Amino acid sequence: MTTTPRIAIVGGGPAGLMCARVLQRHGIEAAVYDADTAVDSRDPGGTLDLHADSGQIALEDAGLMDAFLALARLEGQAKTRRDQHGTVLAAFTPAGDDQAAPEIDRGQLRTMLYEHLEPGTVRWGHKLVHVAPLGGGAHRLEFADGHQREADLVIGADGAWSRIRPLLTDAAPRYLGVQFLDARFDAVDTRHPEVAAIVGDGHMFSTDGAGRAVIVQRNSNGVVRGYVAFRAALDWAVTAGVDVADHEAVRAHLVREFSGWAEVMRPLITDNDGDYVARSFWALPAPLTWDRVPGVTLLGDAAHLMAPFGGHGTNLALLDGAELAHAIKHAVKKESSLEDAVARYEAEMFPRSGELAAGSNTALARFFATTSADAPHLPPDHQQEHDNYRARAAEYRRRRAAGDR
Template identity: 80%
Template sequence: MSTPRIAIVGGGPAGLMCARMLQGHGIEPVVYDADLTVDSRDPGGTLDLHADAGQIALEDAGLMDAFRALARVDGQAKSRRDQNGTVLAEFIPAEGDEAAPEIDRGQLRAMLYEHLRPGTVRWDHKLIHITPRGGGVHRLEFANGAGADVDLVIGADGAWSRVRPLLTDATPQYLGVCFLDARFDDMDTRHPEIAAIVGDGHMFSVDGDGRAVIVQRNSNGVVRGYVAFRAALDWPVTAGVDLTDREAVRAYLLREFSEWSALMRPLITDNDSDYIPRSFWALPAPLTWDHIPGVTLIGDAAHLMAPFGGHGTNLAMLDGAELAHALEHENTLDDAVARYEAAMFPRSGELAVGANTALARFFAPTSPDAPHLPPDHAQEHKNYQARATEYRRRRTEDAQ
């Protein structure tokens, strides 16, 4: 095909991976992002990149060495405790197990950005209008007054995508669980008791009433904590809690988590940052749409799901890589998008249904005699590796 004008809306892992792959195929896209710079906002905590998805994309992009320089293999460790601190289950990765190493979200985004040609990403470009012009061409207009006509617009703009309405009326639905995101600094020096509970990776704890604490070790001595509970979106208003008043939030949480042991309560109250309110949302799953020339979606814009299983960023990066492969190998933009979507719909749909179901089960009330237990992580890692091998085998056959 002749060189198309391709715009990627969104400079997260999905959009940056897609741009990196396209440049490797000799296609020069433009990435538009609303942020002022790559690190102008808190990117969130850590994530694991699976051998059968995120790592495949990194291999395709020639970035595995860059990833390994930042990744934490020991961060794959996980434990599950009850509200009294009793260990219910524990997973320590075997030597040589690199099925799902951890990396900070900010580090991943910066790494991908640094491996693009200068000028690829146009920061401070918030999309406000997108208008079909016919023949698959779309006009993009940005809040800063800039505009562009493109042959293909790739929506990589996340949960509240402005590109998605061109393809579907589906919108994210609240899953009934809110959480407060907090941070612990200089963990091993300032919070050794919490460091011992967290270990090298993640610690999950949930009580019988659907209240949970999830803490994750990040790089540079930081731990991110998530205090989660079932609630309406307006819970701070109905509870009379000022979220900007750290002590008021702590007092509320101590009342809500009053039955948690003295060992576990510091995970809820001893944070060094303010509490940042967040909530879980998901698109209807499985989600598909009819093809429209000149537009498609990748990442959360296409299949926002609950974070259980850690599939979101992994799928986002694989989406970006597969769409770039399709654009390289197919004769037309329409054929490339159709090829990409045909593979993406069933893969993301199955995982989204499973993730959303897992979240509902995790936060459902349960008997103390039947606590929520985690999946078999050792088998999970073997499954990642097996699916990665199968994925590569199918790709080799398709190329022949």
């Protein structure tokens, strides 16, 4: 290319911020547009693990591994699986130097990425309402406040309900049949010692084999986030006559729904601080591909929304952002075709994300199985998972050094 392309990234989550950061490291500017009013204007959710073979590769490309490790919790990689009676079925304790998949709060990750961008890169309070093709791959973005921007490349990093995705595919998220109520426990070690004992340093997963589960995760600053989950229709609250904004009504419903669970597990379901936040699981068809449309592509959940089992969503989003930025860099520096570069990015992203998305969606279905024939016989081997992350990371670096990346 003879000129630097005008690049607009829609979405200021991990994928969009990572892409902008890596582009800037190579002297290429991009504007990021996000509907949020500030980086911390809403609850970003709980904790996540960044894998050595994906999320951490992207952080290395962004020059942010030291910043990440300063916030990350290596001990948070610990995992315990219990049944509904509280019996430990399996436990994993990471070695003290294990960095295969450290935990970090979602809000901390987003803020870290944002703070390492040049001032003014992110335009907060810009809600996209329309995208108009202009021909030749160019598009005009129109925002709710009347602002308009023309771009040679529009990167959709705008999540599950992406407004950019319809330019590429008719695919839409489908409901996976599982609801969960997000709860939190503050100052857990002093106010909720029974919860602290059950969750330990990392995660605790429990399911009863009848479509009900509890997942609790230790976050930073003495907080535990909990997820009380169950198979249900989207309108379960209406059918059950429960006002999800009424804390006591939700609690009473859960006590009935989880009546077969042991007393030792009950605080995870009933003793949370503040309200329950109702959420639901959705996913795009997997694997998902599309034909090239000049001037448009997708990152992260906009491209491959999947069930959050296996922790691949944010990791792939970060890697997508870094890989696309590298493809753009090569196009700009070598004066080659931007379209060819984006096509190469998509050709590598499709199989990588498709396999993991399909596996994650299957894992969710099995975890919330309602018959023993569908349920997994054993919990995952987390040590093997960590070994696999490290092996794939080494192979990735080998291919990069050989010039195959």
